[in-house]
Amino acid sequence: MSNMNAPSTPEFDFAKDDLPTDILGRARAIARRIAESRTPPHVSINDVRDLMGRSEASRLNLDRSADSVFAGPEWVWTGQTIESTTMCGIVRVWRLNQ
Numbered sequence: 421m422s423n424m425n426a427p428s429t430p431e432f433d434f435a436k437d438d439l440p441t442d443i444l445g446r447a448r449a450i451a452r453r454i455a456e457s458r459t460p461p462h463v464s465i466n467d468v469r470d471l472m473g474r475s476e477a478s479r480l481n482l483d484r485s486a487d488s489v490f491a492g493p494e495w496v497w498t499g500q501t502i503e504s505t506t507m508c509g510i511v512r513v514w515r516l517n518q
Contacts, residue, residue: 436492493517
C-alpha cells in the first residue's frame with residue numbers, strides 16, 4: 421500500500437459534479453471518489469475533510485462521524501490507522517469492498 425501519511429488527494433470540481441445535498445451524503449460521495457482515484461483504493465476521514473472544506477466538515481464533525489461516513493458494506497477497514505490531522509488520536513484507513 422502507498423504511503424498513507426502523505427497520499428495524493430485528487431482535485432475534483434465539486435461545483436459541476438452531482439453530489440448529494442446532505443452533508444453526510446456529500447462526505448460519502450467524496451470518500452468514494454478519492455478511494456476510486458488511488459491504487460490501491462483507500463481513503464481516510466482526513467482526506468474527506470481536506471476536500472470538503474473546514475466549515476462544511478465542522479458542521480458534520482467529521483472526526484467523530486467517520487464511522488457514519490464509512491458505514492455499510494461498501495467499505496472495509498484496512499487494519500491500518502494514521503494520525504488525525506485535526507485532533508489528537510488516530511483515524512482508520514478504509515478501502516472499497518470490491
